[in-house]
Amino acid sequence: MSIFIRSFSFVLCFLLLSHFVDAQAPGYKGKKVILSANSNISYDPFFGRYKNGFFFKFGVQSEFVLAKNFSLGLSYIQYSTKFPDYIDNYYSSSMFPGLNTKTLTSYSYNLDIYQYTKGSTAPLGTFIRYQVFYMTSVSEDFYEDMGPEYSFSPIDFSNAGVSITVGRKRIFADIISLSYGLKFGYTFLGMPFMDDVLDESPLQGYGRSNNFLSMMIGLDVSVGIVL
Amino acid sequence: MMLKNNFIFLLTILLSMSLMAQKDYIPVQCEGEIPSDFILRTQYKIELANQNSTAYKSSKLSKTANEEFNNTTNFYIDYLLKSGKIIFGTPMNDYLNQVGALVLEQFPEIKNEIRFYILKSPEVNASTTNQGIIFINLGLLAQLENEAQLAFIIAHELIHYKYHHVYEAYSEEYQAKYNMGKYQAKNYENKFSDLMQYSHKHEFMADSLGFLEAYSKLGYNFDEAMSVFDVLLYSNLPFDEIEFDTAYFDDENFKLNSKAVLKTPELISNPEDYKDNESTHPNIKKRRSAIIQLVTDHENVNKEVYVVSRRDFMESRKTARFEMSNLYLSYLQYGKAFYNSYLLLHTYPESQFLYKTMAFALYGISAHQNHGEIAAVLQSYKKMQGKSQRVFYSFRKMDKKTLNALAVKALWKYNLKFPEDQFMKQILEKSTYDLVSKYGLKYENIAKPILISANTENADSLLAIELNENGFRLLSEEEYNKLSKYDKIRYDKKYLEVFGDKSAPVEVISDKKNYLKVLASVRNDKAFKQFFNGIESEVKRDEQKTERDKVYVTKEQVTHFILVNPQYYKVENDQIIVSGSEEKEAYIVKDLKSSARQLGINMELIDILQIKSDEVDRFNDLAFFNSWVSEYYSLTDNDLHYQIPWQNAYMDAIKEKYDVNHIATMGIAVVSMDASIGKKFFAVLGGVIIPPLLPLAIVHAVNKKHRVLYYFSMVDIETNQILISSEDNLQGNLREDVISSLNYNALYQLKMKNKKR
16 A cells, blocks of 8 residues: 555656646646546466456556647556465466465556657547556465475565557546557566476566566556546 | 610710719628528528429439438538628629519529529629529629620529429439449440530520520510620630730830730630530530521510610629629739729729729739749730730739839829728838848839920820721721620731731830839839838848847737638538538537637637628628638738738728737538448457457447548738648547647647747
């Protein structure tokens, strides 16, 4: 929860700062800020059995219009995935999904650059969002037989990455914004090599693979308010 | 005949006097109650037409095709009616209605369905719509010789209506387009040829039945049914053939360089039997031949040329001819405007309007020539024949400096004669500014005047009355000028046959600094010196300004503007969609008004959808604004936005009435197309390959592809500068949020400009 509050405060500070910029941009009828709740659904072709084939993510995002076709934003998104409590043989454990599973949660902090297409005017219309993100992943305590000691302990690691979203934004009743698009991403240090999974650090490899796959291609939907 | 000529002469003098008694000619405006044709919604008209399409029951076309016809024709006719280019309620209309009513007595079955209007177009033409509207162009009225010819043309048009020629032509085109009936397995050329033949059949029918069913029973002279073809044959020429004397430009100090003087204009040689296989109308020879038999087969009992009123005909034609100068200037056809006014000046030598239009035309030609754009306002003299060719030749061959100096001289003289005309004073300043700034002309460089004794040789004595050995009687200039345009053409041909080209040798003048002499005759005028020096100082001041100083910023904060005739069009698969468009337009305008209010700007709307039947003044304002906007943007298209539009001459009254300095126009078009089969296939294929995208892929394949084209433009009419020009071209449908965004963005530019001040 503290991470969520930290990131949200960061977003608010950014917005406040941006507000003092005398942007030569009309925005949407003079409104230049959008705060929204964001969700993302992506497909997992490899480890789908654990999560019915899909990754579900949710978060918050902000966007501030700086020019007619350009805006900047900060966003935060998180998702969780399950893994078996006891892993010594990943494949045998995965035969029993849902049995003694633990949660691995990833938190992503994103800087968003929105480029709206020629005919559109930010924050309305078709856009391409370039995103740079930093992800940290933390697991629940679990029993890892490959560790130095046989003990219950959490694992945490981080990833960085980039993504591009091609989407469209609509505004209803001059206040509600709806954004939808396709997101394509790439996470560094997170290639889904099966060797990683079979190696001695199965959970870390599994987590990174999950991050990579979850970012690879997904449907992005946001609902927010225009201020 | 002699008596008739004398009578015409007297009448001309009387008309001329009555014109002089008026303050001056004012461009024609509609009067009285606005007819329902202009007020009713297009959608309503289409629905009515769809319900009442009993006339097409025997048609080969489907119900959808008939509805498409009603949709398209009503849309385009309403576009014309609501543009302000149609005149109603004027004395000209009253006269047209009277002649129309006379002809309609022969058509009792359609009598109550017909309306006559005048179309502000210089083209010599008349047209009929399937809705019962007959348009008579001003260009035609200006060229007709008498009422009988007008009656014949009306009879011709009424036959088109009575026998549903418009619908039948559409039906034929439809069948050709979709390879139906006899058009199956025909190539494009054959289809086109068949359609033209079909159209020729209608024209022959309208000529002959118009004569038989109506004209022959009205008491008019049958010869006029034949002579109307002369009007059509020579419709490319001005309404009269009067020699243009280039001495118009000359005075005791200046003569045009010889290279700018055409020795002999090309003889008019319009052949009657021109190729007509690509024309909707058969050639004149065929039409004349088709009707000549009918004329000779019928006894011409009454040989009247006027049944309703000769006086009203003359008055209407005079108005039409004056209006032509106004129209030509509005359409940037300055050469034609100049010669049209020149022709009228022979009959109305005291008309301020004619001097004004000629001086303005000179300014317009000079301004365009200064920027290398003369072709946009002056037809090539090589494509012309007859006496007007000399005008176009001189303007083309004159050097830029001379042309500019001549414009200044004409404007100076006009201002001396009519000093109260502030608009023309502004034009004089502009033209002189160009002369000084572009060509560096200084007052001290203007040639000093030389005084020579006035040559009082009477021009009327140039052509003596004599009979040569071939029996050809030479006419005096006065006699010649009294001939009709068509008799002049015949006389000129005969003259050339008998005497050959015996034009007087032209004195050869070739002086590269000739332009310095143009203003010599006004040089010693103290007021001119003062004026010219004032302009020189202004040019110097402006030259010292930096580029930054010259950047245009509106003089005052924009708090109020007029939005003129907003447009909204929806096109689906190349078919215009009227249904719901008027409501959408109303919504767009309402939203724009709301955005304006949000930005602290007051918007006033002048739109046909808001005008009531008793608001003819507002309708005239709309017509004026539309015409002004059209002229203004024609100028800006040629990158001549610094040239003052002609119709600014009438802007002051409007500015005062609405207390406004800014005029805006806007338009939105939504173009929708079905996705092609290939695109649909690849969309679905993509969805199959990446399952999560399948719903999107299906939506993509099924939905139409939309494109929204938007423009908004605002002009500062005080400075003639474009204040806002916003154009957007975006994919997607025109939803409410998109409308709001586009409207707000357009006006936001204004806020930024206000801020910069």
